[in-house]
Amino acid sequence: MNEPLLVFREIEKSFSGSQILCGVDLSLYPGKCILLSGKNGVGKTTLLKIIAGLEIPDLAKIEISGKTNCWKKAVRSVRKEIIYLHQHPIMFSSTVESNVAYGLRFTSLNRKQRRESVEEALEWTGLTDVAKKQAETLSGGVQQRVAFTRAWILKPKVLLLDEPMANMDHESREQTYQLLVRMKLAGMSLVITSHFMQYFEGIVDQHFQLKNGALELKSKS
Amino acid sequence: MNGLLLTTQQALQLLFTGDSELWSIVLLSFSVSLKAILLTTPFAFLVSFALSHGKFPGIRIILAIFNSLLSVPTVVIGLFLYVLLTRQGPFGDLRLLFTQTAMIIGQMILCFPTLVALGYAAIQAADRRVWETARTLGAPPWFSMLTVFFEVRFALLAAVLTGFGRIISEIGISMMIGGNILGYTRNITTAIAMETSKGEFAQGIALGLVLLLLSFLLTALLSYLQGHKEFTT
Amino acid sequence: MMNINIVIRFDKFLVKKYLLWFLFFYLNSGIIQAEPIRLATTTSTDNSGLLQEIIPYFEQKTRNVVHVLSVGTGHALRLGQDGNVDVVLVHAPNAEMHWLEAGYGVNRRSVMVNDFVILGPKNDPAGIRGERNAVKTLQKIARGKHIFVSRGDDSGTHKKEMALWKKARMTPSVTWYRETGQGMGRVLQMADELNAYTISDRATWLVLRSKLSLKLLFEGDPELHNIYSIIAVNPSRYPGINYMGAMSLIAWLTSVDGQNKIRKFKLDGQSLFFPTAILD
Numbered sequence: 001m002n003e004p005l006l007v008f009r010e011i012e013k014s015f016s017g018s019q020i021l022c023g024v025d026l027s028l029y030p031g032k033c034i035l036l037s038g039k040n041g042v043g044k045t046t047l048l049k050i051i052a053g054l055e056i057p058d059l060a061k062i063e064i065s066g067k068t069n070c071w072k073k074a075v076r077s078v079r080k081e082i083i084y085l086h087q088h089p090i091m092f093s094s095t096v097e098s099n100v101a102y103g104l105r106f107t108s109l110n111r112k113q114r115r116e117s118v119e120e121a122l123e124w125t126g127l128t129d130v131a132k133k134q135a136e137t138l139s140g141g142v143q144q145r146v147a148f149t150r151a152w153i154l155k156p157k158v159l160l161l162d163e164p165m166a167n168m169d170h171e172s173r174e175q176t177y178q179l180l181v182r183m184k185l186a187g188m189s190l191v192i193t194s195h196f197m198q199y200f201e202g203i204v205d206q207h208f209q210l211k212n213g214a215l216e217l218k219s220k221s
Numbered sequence: 222m223n224g225l226l227l228t229t230q231q232a233l234q235l236l237f238t239g240d241s242e243l244w245s246i247v248l249l250s251f252s253v254s255l256k257a258i259l260l261t262t263p264f265a266f267l268v269s270f271a272l273s274h275g276k277f278p279g280i281r282i283i284l285a286i287f288n289s290l291l292s293v294p295t296v297v298i299g300l301f302l303y304v305l306l307t308r309q310g311p312f313g314d315l316r317l318l319f320t321q322t323a324m325i326i327g328q329m330i331l332c333f334p335t336l337v338a339l340g341y342a343a344i345q346a347a348d349r350r351v352w353e354t355a356r357t358l359g360a361p362p363w364f365s366m367l368t369v370f371f372e373v374r375f376a377l378l379a380a381v382l383t384g385f386g387r388i389i390s391e392i393g394i395s396m397m398i399g400g401n402i403l404g405y406t407r408n409i410t411t412a413i414a415m416e417t418s419k420g421e422f423a424q425g426i427a428l429g430l431v432l433l434l435l436s437f438l439l440t441a442l443l444s445y446l447q448g449h450k451e452f453t454t
Numbered sequence: 455m456m457n458i459n460i461v462i463r464f465d466k467f468l469v470k471k472y473l474l475w476f477l478f479f480y481l482n483s484g485i486i487q488a489e490p491i492r493l494a495t496t497t498s499t500d501n502s503g504l505l506q507e508i509i510p511y512f513e514q515k516t517r518n519v520v521h522v523l524s525v526g527t528g529h530a531l532r533l534g535q536d537g538n539v540d541v542v543l544v545h546a547p548n549a550e551m552h553w554l555e556a557g558y559g560v561n562r563r564s565v566m567v568n569d570f571v572i573l574g575p576k577n578d579p580a581g582i583r584g585e586r587n588a589v590k591t592l593q594k595i596a597r598g599k600h601i602f603v604s605r606g607d608d609s610g611t612h613k614k615e616m617a618l619w620k621k622a623r624m625t626p627s628v629t630w631y632r633e634t635g636q637g638m639g640r641v642l643q644m645a646d647e648l649n650a651y652t653i654s655d656r657a658t659w660l661v662l663r664s665k666l667s668l669k670l671l672f673e674g675d676p677e678l679h680n681i682y683s684i685i686a687v688n689p690s691r692y693p694g695i696n697y698m699g700a701m702s703l704i705a706w707l708t709s710v711d712g713q714n715k716i717r718k719f720k721l722d723g724q725s726l727f728f729p730t731a732i733l734d
Contacts, residue, residue, distance in 0.1 A: 092368065106360060417639075
């Protein structure tokens with residue numbers, strides 16, 4: 001195991017009195033994939049959102065290259081490298097192209113570079129045919145791919161996927177699997193929550209189960 | 222009955238022959254109300270957004286206050302402003318009484334609660350995932366907010382139309398702090414009040430028809446928007 | 455990238471628009487514009503149409519802008535007292551004297567005079583037609599308990615009416631007396647509907663008489679004369695009162711030119727106002 005990209009320590013979060021996460025630690029390694037399982041409502045999504053910077057934990061620390069900072073101070077810089085994907089991603093009401101290009105405007109690419117990047121990304125996921133179509137009108141599986149492309153184009157270091165294969169037919173699952181493999185190869189650190197461990201065979205490096213507010217290591221490859 | 226028909230005929234004549242005094246009154250109504258709504262909307266929606274996404278104490282109370290302000294009688298606002306703007310009042314030095322600026326300010330105060338309350342409802346109805354997706358893809362908070370606004374744009378537009386309908390048909394404020402000055406602060410509603418107090422019903426009816434037509438258009442537009450897919454989330 | 459681009463451009467546009475409106479407001483706050491002369495007058499004066507005719511002439515000639523606020527007499531004097539207008543033109547001599555004594559106004563000039571008339575139903579149940587004077591007509595109306603519609607709004611017309619009731623030593627009773635708090639035009643319409651008596655300024659009567667079934671039953675008593683005066687708001691009470699503007703309006707109204715214009719104003723072929731500032 002090489003150096004971790006990021007380590008989250010002592011994450012604590014409670015909702016209306018009940019403690020969902022009590023001191024969770026998680027290390028993210030480049031090119032490695034973590035699977036998170038656990039009962040519905042146990043807090044998997046909350047954990048992912050905290051890592052993505054979309055939810056505020058009661059307490060947490062982030063370790064970058066050995067230096068530990070409290071979550072509040074470090075989250076701003078860390079957030080930029082992490083993207084969270086919803087279980088049912090929401091499409092902006094515009095074309096597939098627009099959706100994919102959304103995040104690019106906050107990068108330093110110029111207009112020409114952005115267009116090229118979008119074209120390349122659409123090809124990568126096989127969405128060139130539907131580029132000009134209104135994203136909300138497309139099927140769930142295609143929307144999923146649009147969401148992936150939207151995230152991939154920004155080359156994040158960490159990708160968090162919430163139940164990525166739920167409600168997918170066999171073909172879509174195959175395509176998604178291939179995308180995940182390529183993302184791993186590209187060096188992204190993946191964290192996937194799912195009930196269906198069998199779908200991710202071959203890509204998962206670590207499997208944790210979230211139970212009673214803590215992570216239990218289930219297996220390690 | 223004869224008198225009523227004759228008056229309506231005269232009214233329509235005034236409208237269609239482009240009676241300049243009449244149309245200058247109509248123009249003034251629109252000018253004042255459009256400015257008021259355009260100036261209030263951005264800030265009001267910012268407040269709506271803060272109330273929707275904020276985590277500070279007292280949000281519920283603030284919302285309750287705005288909801289209760291939705292149907293304040295316009296004369297009350299007019300009177301309140303008059304006291305503030307009169308020469309002896311705290312803001313008398315600004316010499317704003319009996320100006321269009323004062324009318325605009327008054328109407329801004331009038332439509333603000335409506336815009337905030339309806340804007341809040343629109344934003345609340347927005348899918349939380351829009352905000353989260355925007356943020357996680359790197360959009361700064363202000364741009365993510367605009368993205369959310371875009372996704373609920375029809376509901377927001379309906380809020381603006383509702384607010385506009387309220388202010389273009391108000392009289393309490395225009396009369397009190399506008400003063401109904403010919404060519405300067407005389408708008409549709411103050412003109413109607415004045416003409417009828419003079420017994421000149423033809424002018425009053427003509428202006429009333431314009432206002433009625435406008436309110437039909439606004440209602441039709443609102444129904445169209447309510448039927449639109451984006452509105453029903 | 456249709457939508458998001460539009461949103462970004464729209465945002466910049468919003469900023470520009472805000473700046474433009476602030477500039478607009480700045481311009482509108484009177485700092486740069488020529489200062490208007492604010493005249494508070496009564497609704498009956500304004501409704502006669504006299505001001506619509508002669509004020510634009512004055513504006514052009516002296517290159518001024520006059521903002522006319524037409525409200526009840528009481529309100530007009532109040533506006534002057536509060537410094538919200540620069541000059542008042544009213545027709546309530548008693549109220550005016552008190553106002554001057556209190557120091558609210560200066561340089562009062564008598565401008566013109568018109569008269570009030572007493573109107574009533576065609577068949578004149580109180581029998582006031584041909585009566586000798588105004589006080590006697592009111593006494594007849596009161597004794598016969600005929601419906602009488604009043605302004606009830608502290609206007610010049612109302613004050614005149616009250617003074618007459620006092621002279622007649624009668625107190626109107628609610629059984630036949632209707633205090634409406636409305637403008638002259640409305641009052642005439644209501645009197646028409648109720649087939650009632652009322653007192654009106656001649657101008658409003660002339661404007662509306664073709665639409666009413668009321669008839670003019672009594673006129674001509676000097677008691678019914680209505681004297682209009684113009685008074686400048688005391689400039690020492692508030693900084694920034696447009697005193698020079700007020701005085702220039704007073705000067706013109708009481709000049710030969712202004713007085714002639716007043717004399718020449720006709721409604722329905724009849725002269726309405728008789729100039730009193732300069733006696734030939």
